[in-house]
Amino acid sequence: MIFQIENVLIFGTVQGSVLALLALGFSLVFGVGGVLNLGHGAFYLITCYVFYLIWRVLFFDLIISIILSLIIAIIVGGVVYLALIKPLQDSHIGIVIVTFAFAVFMQEFVKVIAGIKPHYISPFIFGSVEFLGVTFPIQFVFVIIGSLILVFLVGLFISKTKIGKSIRAVSQDREAALLMGINADRILMITVMISAFLAGMAAILYAPTSAITIDMGWSFLLSAFAVSVFGGMGSTSGCVLGAFIMGYAKTFCSVFISPTLATVFPLLVIVVMLLVRPQGLLGKKEV
Amino acid sequence: MPKKIRSKVSNTVSGTKNFFLGIPRATRNLYKEIPHQVKSFKEWIFTFRGSLTILCLIGTILVPLITMDDYIMTILISFLVFSIFAASWDLLAGYTGQVSFGHSVFFGIGAYVAAAFVKMAGLPWFFSMIIGAVAAILVGLIIGIPCLRLKGPYLALGTQAFSLILFNLFMSGELKDILGSTEGISALPAMSEAHIVTFFFILIIMVISFIILTIIVKSNIGTIFKAIRDDETAADASGINTTKYKLIAFMISGFFAGIAGGLFALNSRAVNPSVFLALYSFYAIVMVALGGIATISGSVVGAFIYWVILTELFKPMGALGTIFLYFPTLISALILIIMIRFADQGILKPALEHIREFYDFLLGR
Amino acid sequence: MGVILEVKNLTKKFGGLTAVNDFSFEIKRGEFVGLIGPNGAGKTTVFNLISGFEKPNSGSIRFDGMDITGLKPYQIVNLGLVRTFQLVRSFHYMSVLDNVSVACLSPRGKKASEKVGLDKYASRILSEVGLIDKARFPPVILPHGDLRRLEIGKAAGTNPQILLLDEPFSGLSYEEQEHIHALIRRLSNEGVTIFITGHVLRELMNLVPRVIAMHQGKFITDGSPQEVANHKLVLEAYLGRGGGIA
Ligand SMILES: Nc1ncnc2c1ncn2[C@@H]1O[C@H](COP(=O)(O)OP(=O)(O)O)[C@@H](O)[C@H]1O
Numbered sequence: 048m049i050f051q052i053e054n055v056l057i058f059g060t061v062q063g064s065v066l067a068l069l070a071l072g073f074s075l076v077f078g079v080g081g082v083l084n085l086g087h088g089a090f091y092l093i094t095c096y097v098f099y100l101i102w103r104v105l106f107f108d109l110i111i112s113i114i115l116s117l118i119i120a121i122i123v124g125g126v127v128y129l130a131l132i133k134p135l136q137d138s139h140i141g142i143v144i145v146t147f148a149f150a151v152f153m154q155e156f157v158k159v160i161a162g163i164k165p166h167y168i169s170p171f172i173f174g175s176v177e178f179l180g181v182t183f184p185i186q187f188v189f190v191i192i193g194s195l196i197l198v199f200l201v202g203l204f205i206s207k208t209k210i211g212k213s214i215r216a217v218s219q220d221r222e223a224a225l226l227m228g229i230n231a232d233r234i235l236m237i238t239v240m241i242s243a244f245l246a247g248m249a250a251i252l253y254a255p256t257s258a259i260t261i262d263m264g265w266s267f268l269l270s271a272f273a274v275s276v277f278g279g280m281g282s283t284s285g286c287v288l289g290a291f292i293m294g295y296a297k298t299f300c301s302v303f304i305s306p307t308l309a310t311v312f313p314l315l316v317i318v319v320m321l322l323v324r325p326q327g328l329l330g331k332k333e334v
Numbered sequence: 335m336p337k338k339i340r341s342k343v344s345n346t347v348s349g350t351k352n353f354f355l356g357i358p359r360a361t362r363n364l365y366k367e368i369p370h371q372v373k374s375f376k377e378w379i380f381t382f383r384g385s386l387t388i389l390c391l392i393g394t395i396l397v398p399l400i401t402m403d404d405y406i407m408t409i410l411i412s413f414l415v416f417s418i419f420a421a422s423w424d425l426l427a428g429y430t431g432q433v434s435f436g437h438s439v440f441f442g443i444g445a446y447v448a449a450a451f452v453k454m455a456g457l458p459w460f461f462s463m464i465i466g467a468v469a470a471i472l473v474g475l476i477i478g479i480p481c482l483r484l485k486g487p488y489l490a491l492g493t494q495a496f497s498l499i500l501f502n503l504f505m506s507g508e509l510k511d512i513l514g515s516t517e518g519i520s521a522l523p524a525m526s527e528a529h530i531v532t533f534f535f536i537l538i539i540m541v542i543s544f545i546i547l548t549i550i551v552k553s554n555i556g557t558i559f560k561a562i563r564d565d566e567t568a569a570d571a572s573g574i575n576t577t578k579y580k581l582i583a584f585m586i587s588g589f590f591a592g593i594a595g596g597l598f599a600l601n602s603r604a605v606n607p608s609v610f611l612a613l614y615s616f617y618a619i620v621m622v623a624l625g626g627i628a629t630i631s632g633s634v635v636g637a638f639i640y641w642v643i644l645t646e647l648f649k650p651m652g653a654l655g656t657i658f659l660y661f662p663t664l665i666s667a668l669i670l671i672i673m674i675r676f677a678d679q680g681i682l683k684p685a686l687e688h689i690r691e692f693y694d695f696l697l698g699r
Numbered sequence: 700m701g702v703i704l705e706v707k708n709l710t711k712k713f714g715g716l717t718a719v720n721d722f723s724f725e726i727k728r729g730e731f732v733g734l735i736g737p738n739g740a741g742k743t744t745v746f747n748l749i750s751g752f753e754k755p756n757s758g759s760i761r762f763d764g765m766d767i768t769g770l771k772p773y774q775i776v777n778l779g780l781v782r783t784f785q786l787v788r789s790f791h792y793m794s795v796l797d798n799v800s801v802a803c804l805s806p807r808g809k810k811a812s813e814k815v816g817l818d819k820y821a822s823r824i825l826s827e828v829g830l831i832d833k834a835r836f837p838p839v840i841l842p843h844g845d846l847r848r849l850e851i852g853k854a855a856g857t858n859p860q861i862l863l864l865d866e867p868f869s870g871l872s873y874e875e876q877e878h879i880h881a882l883i884r885r886l887s888n889e890g891v892t893i894f895i896t897g898h899v900l901r902e903l904m905n906l907v908p909r910v911i912a913m914h915q916g917k918f919i920t921d922g923s924p925q926e927v928a929n930h931k932l933v934l935e936a937y938l939g940r941g942g943g944i945a
């Protein structure tokens with residue numbers, strides 16, 4: 048019983064780290080463009096399989112594989128923006144439908160290339176560590192540390208660099224930002240690419256811990272949505288906070304109550320949050 | 335209980351009661367409009383879309399005269415079942431503007447409940463199917479009430495969340511005894527001894543469903559649905575209780591999606607949690623988009639294109655490798671993207687419009 | 700002639716901005732009243748509050764002796780209070796006739812249209828607003844003046860006791876304005892109470908016998924058009940903004 052609390056602590060941190068990476072990008076894109084990108088889960092899916100292909104099939108070096116996979120993720124993000132989001136900017140429902148179709152397309156595409164059997168990416172380094180009396184794979188350390196570094200870097204990027212400041216400006220007040228001469232289209236494109244990059248990072252760090260399957264994009268998409276709604280759409284700090292709360296709550300559920308409840312937990316959060324507090328924990332934007 | 339919630343609950347209860355009491359009158363009003371509708375039906379047959387729809391249907395009816403091959407029957411039955419499913423989505427999204435991405439929920443509930451009643455209670459398939467559809471109505475209410483506050487993209491994601499909740503519940507090992515886990519329900523009795531009889535049963539149900547749906551969208555309630563789709567605020571300002579009518583749309587749509595799901599399970603004689611997947615919602619969207627949004631009858635054309643033409647196109651290649659069997663979905667996703675992406679007059683402009691101009695030209699119009 | 704609309708101490712804040720500030724007035728049944736004020740005075744917000752599209756921070760609205768504060772827009776419409784929008788809102792993909800039919804299908808409109816039949820009733824309204832020859836057109840292809848008339852036709856379809864018209868003349872040519880003038884006069888003569896806004900004084904001067912003026916959310920004065928036009932604060936409000944009265 049005592050150990051289980053520590054289990055929750057460690058596995059919850061891992062979950063929270065992954066969710067933070069996924070939700071951060073999703074939420075940023077919403078904040079900047081008011082766009083709900085249903086292809087967000089597909090970014091994760093594609094990176095998993097590309098990474099698998101480059102590293103485990105073509106036997107490239109690990110570091111090179113990671114870099115190549117991330118580059119591809121970023122390119123896919125850019126293409127999604129240019130081909131699907133930009134032309135449909137006035138029609139939010141149009142964007143939702145095409146990005147949904149994009150996600151289905153990618154899922155089927157991967158099915159065609161890789162088949163429906165699950166695949167396994169092996170961890171960067173085999174072995175396990177013990178901490179607080181809990182034994183867990185070393186890969187989890189990569190997940191936690193990698194995610195923390197990235198979240199920190201994104202925070203730094205947004206508050207310090209010129210592009211980051213523009214991102215903030217556009218998401219706070221689009222009209223004012225336009226008047227200041229900021230190219231909102233370019234900023235949104237960069238944001239979508241960042242979101243693809245972060246989802247790709249989440250895939251590279253976390254996918255090696257379990258099997259990859261063709262339909263996993265949807266649950267990651269809805270988890271990202273759940274965290275964003277929970278933390279407040281478009282709010283970065285709310286997002287990270289929400290991710291960790293959600294991570295611990297999910298793990299707590301799965302250890303103490305029921306694994307099924309844990310899987311539907313983020314979805315219930317979506318429903319409850321949309322009903323009770325549509326602007327999220329820290330968000331200001333109305334749904 | 336806080337006063338506010340209590341008054342809300344009692345409002346909802348009395349609203350629901352009034353709603354159900356209103357059904358007989360609404361039905362009578364629908365009945366009164368039938369002569370008018372018959373006339374417009376005659377006109378419709380000679381329009382492009384009408385001719386195309388009738389052609390698809392006649393083609394389908396003629397096939398059993400030529401061949402009774404089981405495989406072809408299966409394809410045609412899929413086409414019929416999914417055309418009902420697509421039309422139900424069209425009523426909700428195309429006519430009422432509630433773009434749901436969780437339509438597989440209704441389909442799945444209809445399928446599971448119908449299968450359960452046939453298997454556990456031994457009811458005849460027709461009654462099980464109706465019970466399944468009624469269950470889908472109830473689910474429509476349960477989903478509709480929270481989702482009605484959501485607009486546009488949020489509605490899409492909110493409804494999708496529901497479909498994933500149900501998928502996970504039905505997949506769950508813990509709930510295996512109740513919901514059957516990955517195996518679902520299988521070994522259902524066949525709907526009838528001969529495949530061809532099943533085929534005609536389903537055909538009749540499909541035609542009746544389309545007639546009812548068409549009457550609904552052409553009636554006064556359809557006018558109100560369209561008003562909500564075009565401008566909800568303006569509908570509100572015209573004295574329309576938009577919440578009530580959106581809920582009605584969810585329920586009607588749920589009913590027919592439930593019928594489709596029930597037929598799907600009864601015909602396949604099995605059902606598993608995959609019916610709740612986003613893929614099934616995608617089927618509905620893509621078929622409607624192919625045939626034309628906000629047309630109801632377009633769903634027949636769309637379903638025909640998807641289940642007969644696309645599927646058959648890639649079947650010969652299936653021999654080269656199973657991967658080709660995934661091509662219809664892959665390609666239709668691409669078509670959907672291209673259609674929405676290049677629909678220059680908004681997504682309400684039906685894809686077939688361009689061909690229609692050609693057809694009108696042929697008839698010298 | 701009883702009071703049909705009674706607004707008391709109405710206040711609405713948007714963040715730091717008080718768009719409507721402690722605003723009160725009364726309108727009697729059958730009256731024809733104007734509400735004027737320069738752009739941004741808060742006229743539209745007053746309409747939004749009365750018609751239930753916004754919730755006031757404080758104050759109350761009574762219609763026909765009944766407190767309607769906090770009711771939903773459609774409930775208020777079904778009591779007989781209808782408003783039109785300054786930026787016209789129509790149902791784009793439906794015919795002009797169906798646009799009006801929607802209003803005639805609301806509970807109040809239905810009661811009125813049931814005897815005659817829906818189509819006939821809606822057509823009658825269309826001929827009244829002068830759009831009967833365009834009944835089958837979609838509103839997207841209509842010129843602005845026609846859309847304004849459709850907007851009034853839609854409101855009339857709900858069979859209102861009081862009609863709130865938000866700047867029905869803005870952006871119209873002189874001729875189109877004359878059409879709408881005549882239309883509104885006719886409605887008024889039929890016994891419908893009318894409350895109408897405008898930001899150009901001249902437009903309302905020859906139309907209404909009574910004008911309420913507001914500026915920066917506050918009530919300024921209430922009286923005959925001449926009295927209001929010569930009121931010191933009204934002049935200041937308009938001249939101060941650089942706008943002309945005449
Ligand atoms: N939804 C809103 N949010 C924030 N400010 C608003 C909103 N609606 C109106 N305002 C502000 O309230 C003031 C009054 O606006 P409005 O009622 O439209 O004036 P009018 O109709 O007299 O031109 C304006 O300063 C406007 O910017």
Ligand SMILES: [Mg+2]
Binds near residue numbers: 742743744866
């Ligand atoms: Mg105004």
